[in-house]
Structure formats: C-alpha cells, structure tokens
Amino acid sequence: MGITTVGIVGAGTMGNGIAQACAVKGLNVVMVDVSDAAVAKGVNTVSGSLERLLKKEKITAADKDAALARILGSTHYDDLKGAQLVIEAATENHALKVQILQQLDTILAPEVIVATNTSSISITKLAAVTRRADRFIGMHFFNPVPMMALVEIIRGLQTSDATHDAVHAMAIALGKTPITVKNNPGFVVNRILVPMINEAFFVLAEGLATADDIDAGMKLGCNQPIGPLALADMIGLDVCLAVMDVYVAEFADSKYRPCPLLKEMVAAGRLGRKTGQGVYKY
Incomplete structure (x- = not known):
C-alpha cells in the first residue's frame, strides 16, 4: 500500500511539524484538532516556518504555496478516511491517546496504519486497545520536526513486518533517518x-x-x-x-x-x- 495521504491528530508543535515535513515532500495531509482555533494556529505555524525557509532561499515561493495547499486543517475525524497512514500526535497522556486511538478505529478502514508519536508510552499497551494491533507502530519524531533528521520507529509486540517496513520507508521518503528500536519506556533517545x-x-x-x-x-x-x-x-x-x-x-x-x-x-x-x-x- 503506497502512502500518498497522511492524517495527523493534533495540530500542536509536533503535529504541525510532521504536517510540514510531509507536505514539503509532496504528501497530502489532513491535520485534525479539537477546535478551529487550534487548527488555524497549526496551519499558521507551518506557514511561518515555510516563510522563514523562503527568506533563507531554501525553498521557492511556489514550493511554499504548494506545500500549504496540500494541508487540510479540520476538526472532523471523518476527514481522515482517505489517509493510508494516520499519526496520533496529541499530548503525552495515556488516557487521551487511548480515547483518540479507539475513535480512529471506528472511522478508518482496517488496512490503514496508525502510528503514535509518543515519546515514552508503551507501543504494545497502546496497540492492545486498538482493533489493528498488527498495523500499529510508534513513529517518534523530534522537535523541531522539519529540521531534525531522526525518527525512532518503535515496534510493539504485535507490529507486523509489513507495517514496520512501510513506515520505515516513509520516514526515508521524508528525508529522515529512521532507527528501529524495541518497545521500552523512553525507547532509546529519551x-x-x-x-x-x-x-x-x-x-x-x-x-x-x-x-x-x-x-x-x-x-x-x-x-x-x-x-x-x-x-x-x-x-x-x-x-x-x-x-x-x-x-x-x-x-x-x-x-x-x-x-x-x-x-x-x-x-x-x-x-x-x-x-x-x-x-x-x-
């Protein structure tokens, strides 16, 4: 399954950073948050970040406009239905993440991969609350996402090889350097x-x-x-x-x-x- 559209739950620091990293590489992005204000703030942050890159002549005006055009901000989970990969990037709170993941299960097709950007919570435990444990994985980006090269790819006990390989390949496509680590509190870097x-x-x-x-x-x-x-x-x-x-x-x-x-x-x-x-x- 090729990944052409990425859903992101959370428009905060990590969510909008992941959105930018995906959009500049040609992927369509649906970025969801709980309020219009949160979504607007996330999109504006991406716009400001791209503007700084434009002033440094690292991208062109056309690059900026194209990247922003690929990002759809929304407060509706239903807009995530067209994504092949959805990344949960909400606050580092176990109960909140469980609530989000279970809500995603009711909306997404069975074959969709779901990743969490958690920096410390067990991937195995989070996978266990979903109906797609074999298609669940940790994808830990580092702040600021557009600048930092590393992505930790964390396999839960249930994560399939196909899921790992698809997410690993996507990280490389984003221009990142992925490392594969075992599920353990804090993983490797943290x-x-x-x-x-x-x-x-x-x-x-x-x-x-x-x-x-x-x-x-x-x-x-x-x-x-x-x-x-x-x-x-x-x-x-x-x-x-x-x-x-x-x-x-x-x-x-x-x-x-x-x-x-x-x-x-x-x-x-x-x-x-x-x-x-x-x-x-x-």
Missing part, C-alpha cells in the same frame, strides 16, 4: 536524554551552578549544541516530567524520580518556551 535533563534540574536545585553555567558546561565540555536546561524549555517541562513519571511507574526504580524543582515549575505553569517562561524567560 531513555538517555530525559534522565540527563532531570539530573540537570537536581544540579540547579542544589545550587551547584547557575542555569547559564550548567548549560555552558554541557555545551563546551560535552560538545552539545544546546544545554540540558535550555533543551528542557524547548521540549516542555511538562513533557519532561511526564516522561520521568512513566519511568518511575514502569521501572519502579528510584533513580528515575523526578526532581522536585521540575515538578514545582510544572505546577507553577512555567513549562518553557510555549508559556514564555521555564528555566529561562522568553
């Missing part, structure tokens, strides 16, 4: 990355150094392009906390306990760039 970010919050909370110096130390000493605290602000502190909570629940190991400072900042609504303040002000 299993390593988010505990490091959590440890940076412990270092900050203990007053060992300022946020600027912590980030400078990791950039200059470990050759990281961005420090862990600034990266947390980019990812979203709420997302980082949600991932650590998954680790605590799944591994039952105290080494994954979330830093109290991280929890407090999330409780205060200081989630990073998306709220204008996290570790840093924006």
